[in-house]
Amino acid sequence: MTPFGARVRALRAARGMTLNELAARLTVSPAYLSALEHGRRGRPQPGLVMQVCGALDLIWDEAETLKALAAVSAPRVTLNTGGLSPLATELANRLAARLSHLDDDTLAALLETVRDAPDRPR
CATH class of the missing domain: 1.10.260.40 (lambda repressor-like DNA-binding domains)
Incomplete structure (x- = not known):
């Protein structure tokens, strides 16, 4: 949902x-x-x-x-990590592989971290 x-x-x-x-x-x-x-x-x-x-x-x-x-409700999301750090690519791949295994508390903590991250120009 x-x-x-x-x-x-x-x-x-x-x-x-x-x-x-x-x-x-x-x-x-x-x-x-x-x-x-x-x-x-x-x-x-x-x-x-x-x-x-x-x-x-x-x-x-x-x-x-x-x-x-x-x-923020697109059920199918594509991430392009081209030009980003290797850490960004690893995070995107690990998140894609493990997302369905994360409990709501973990998801809420990750979401809070992302929401609170400052916007930085590329």
Whole structure:
């Protein structure tokens, strides 16, 4: 499941809305919406994200949060480490190989480290 999908599902549940009801409001199939929630579809397009915000009647800060989650919800990610240090390449490869074996606490610690890293020009 993607961060976007998990949030949409939680918002839907909080509003007592079924998957079929939200799909009808968005004029998409329930199968598509389910696949989007579960991360079996690519990152949602901005227009669909805005439709979801409207269908769920989100206030602006909730909508901004959902848009930000959509931006980090590509279920298939490709990393290009060309031109980076050997450490970056090793990290990317080891992470790809071990990601499914990491528990939530470890993932949260890694995510916090990456979120807190300063932006540096290449």
